[in-house]
Amino acid sequence: MKNVGFAAAHWGMLIWAILIAASFFAAAQVSQSIDPILLTGLRLLFSALMFLPLLLLKNTSPISGKGLLAHAVLGLLLATYFGSLFEALRYTSAVNTATLYTLVPLMTLFFEVFLLPSPSLKTRLLPMSVAAIGAVLLTLKGSAPGQLPALYPVLVFGAGCLAMALYSPLSQRFKATALKGRDPVTMTFWNMLFGALFLLVFCLFSGGWRSALQLSTLDIGWLMYLAVFGTLATFWLLHRAIGVIAPSTVISYVYLSTLFVTVLHWFWLRQLPLMIEILGAALVGIGMLALVLSSRNARAVTA
Numbered sequence: 004m005k006n007v008g009f010a011a012a013h014w015g016m017l018i019w020a021i022l023i024a025a026s027f028f029a030a031a032q033v034s035q036s037i038d039p040i041l042l043t044g045l046r047l048l049f050s051a052l053m054f055l056p057l058l059l060l061k062n063t064s065p066i067s068g069k070g071l072l073a074h075a076v077l078g079l080l081l082a083t084y085f086g087s088l089f090e091a092l093r094y095t096s097a098v099n100t101a102t103l104y105t106l107v108p109l110m111t112l113f114f115e116v117f118l119l120p121s122p123s124l125k126t127r128l129l130p131m132s133v134a135a136i137g138a139v140l141l142t143l144k145g146s147a148p149g150q151l152p153a154l155y156p157v158l159v160f161g162a163g164c165l166a167m168a169l170y171s172p173l174s175q176r177f178k179a180t181a182l183k184g185r186d187p188v189t190m191t192f193w194n195m196l197f198g199a200l201f202l203l204v205f206c207l208f209s210g211g212w213r214s215a216l217q218l219s220t221l222d223i224g225w226l227m228y229l230a231v232f233g234t235l236a237t238f239w240l241l242h243r244a245i246g247v248i249a250p251s252t253v254i255s256y257v258y259l260s261t262l263f264v265t266v267l268h269w270f271w272l273r274q275l276p277l278m279i280e281i282l283g284a285a286l287v288g289i290g291m292l293a294l295v296l297s298s299r300n301a302r303a304v305t306a
Contacts, residue, residue, distance in 0.1 A: 016248075037217055039092075043202050044201075046234055047081065077177070079166075095156040103157065108257060111169075112127060112131060130294040134289075137284065138283065141280050167254075168254070175245050
């Protein structure tokens with residue numbers, strides 16, 4: 004696969020951060036009476052089917068049994084993340100799920116130590132930590148001032164965040180072995196198709212499919228939006244950047260996403276930012292700038 008340029012990868016991830024921020028609010032608009040696992044399965048299925056025409060037009064080599072297994076593992080991680088997001092949103096706010104998601108880059112760095120060891124890992128820890136602290140200051144709040152999120156959604160979405168943290172480094176590890184030469188379109192299609200199949204099969208056994216009768220036209224509209232912008236576009240941008248910049252740096256753009264979520268929250272509720280939120284925004288900006296600059300230096304050294 005021909006990699007995109009360094010600057011193009013970072014610009015793509017900036018767009019990724021904006022789309023992720025918007026997806027938290029869009030996901031919260033879907034009816035809470037519908038089974039979250041069914042919603043997630045439909046979302047991934049819609050996304051995969053939209054990539055199918057592109058896949059059919061490309062001359063790709065046949066997928067081996069090991070390749071299908073690798074896609075199945077990555078699809079399971081996607082299913083775990085998205086399913087936990089919809090379930091957590093039943094009990095907590097979009098802002099709180101965005102707060103928990105800020106832990107994903109540090110978790111990714113931890114998995115990267117074992118899956119993709121590199122001398123540059125240490126240089127990313129400090130700027131990632133600074134940005135993470137800033138992101139937490141921005142959004143650590145419950146449904147009322149001073150109230151922390153409930154334990155259940157924290158545990159549920161925490162498991163999903165672990166799955167997402169493992170996704171990027173494991174994906175890059177597979178690209179060097181079982182999925183060598185796979186482009187972003189192929190990776191996104193197969194991973195999402197497997198994720199959708201896992202979730203929809205689960206719904207058949209759990210009975211969650213019955214709630215499909217409660218889907219309104221508005222719900223389907225939000226699901227289509229999430230499929231195109233919150234899932235398909237973001238994971239294509241993610242795979243486009245993986246391999247050009249390190250997985251933990253790629254996923255660290257969630258810190259900018261958290262900043263965008265908070266800014267949207269200010270405008271949505273017409274609230275003036277608190278001093279602690281201004282401090283958090285500054286830390287996010289400083290941490291991300293340092294992280295991008297360090298990733299450029301690391302690339303120059305290894306080139």
